[in-house]
Amino acid sequence: MNPFTFRRLALTALACLPVAAHAGVVDYAQVDTSSSATTAVVVGAVGSGDAAQPAPLVSATFARWNTGEAASLGYTHRWSLTGDPHRWIVGVGVGANSFHNRSTGGDPSDAALSARVQSEWLGPAPGGNYYALAQASSFRGSWLAAAQYSPTALPIGAEWSRYHERNYQATSLGARISVGVPRWFLRIGATRAQGETQPYIGIVYNAF
Secondary structure (H helix, E strand, C coil): CCCCCCHHHHHHHCCCCCHHHHHCCCCEEEEEEEECEEEEEEEEECCCCCCCCCEEEEEEEEEEEEEEEEEEEEEEEEEEEEECCEEEEEEEEEEEEEEECCCCCCCCCCCCEEEEEEEEEEEEEHHHHHHEEEEEEEECCCCCEEEEEECCCCCCCEEEEEEEEECCEEEEEEEECCCCCEEEEEEEEEECCCEEEEEEEEEEECCC
């Protein structure tokens, strides 16, 4: 496989974000950038779903850091294990992934298909709501963990995430702030990666 093929496809999906969000095709999108890394995620539900049978998801992701970059396209089928108020949703799927080495030495660039699994938890919390996500892929041992808390009475929420890839690991802590436009939020915080802490800024569109 061409190691750049899936990167181009993922970046094309990200470039179409404003139009896709307006048309209701995208249900979640996130773009963050700092002096050392840029990450982006786009997710869309396939068809309609409900609490008993959540809709499958298609996704495009991209991460670029000082020494490399990774991109993926994926499909995940999901099942609800518990109902309201505290929901537990699990999923399994397949992905098409690429990795590009931007440094001298290290792992060679690669592209391959992958298997993926994920688990989601969401529901009410004191004074607000919570959401947590864990994902893992067979491509380069990559995984992601994330958690959010959104107070009901405030236009700001707290976020934490941990991203792991064979050659790159990052932990982020920050805030998500409503910008006054429905479903759109500003993200600010700091990321600890490769022994350095860098501030980041980003934007989120969330229609879930």
